[in-house]
Amino acid sequence: MHVRYGGNVDIKPAAAADFEHLWPLMRDFPLGAEPTEAIAERSFAAILAHQGAALLVASAGEGLVGYVLVYEQPTLFADGPSAYVQELMVDKSRRGLGIGGGLMTAAEQWARLVVFHALVDPVEAVAL
Secondary structure (H helix, E strand, O other), rough: OOEEEOOOOEEEEHHHHHHHHHHHHHOOOOOOOOHHHHHHHHEEEEEHHOOOOOEEEEEEEEEHHHHEEEEEEEOOOOOEEEEEEEEEOOOOOHHHOOOHHHHHHHHHHHHOOOOOOOEOOOOHHHHH
């Protein structure tokens, strides 16, 4: 899957060579603790190998400007598997330009391609 979004942003599945460009975004993710590069690199490799996960990256020019991490999960309520977004990150300098929306659309497309029945937003799930 490869999507061109907004004329100058490409969204595609992450590749092993993307880690060095993805690391600065991962480091800026708003968590309570700062991740270490070695652990993040191991997690990155495990995610790429995971059959029930998609790590989609948004690139513009020579660098990555965002990513979305989406997982398959079994459910009781959806009569089959569903997908949920674990992480969504856009570079601070690129926020407000629709890149996050493009990444969410790409996550939805991935979910449909692998025949999931629902895309569950954790915020909406909490509201239930």
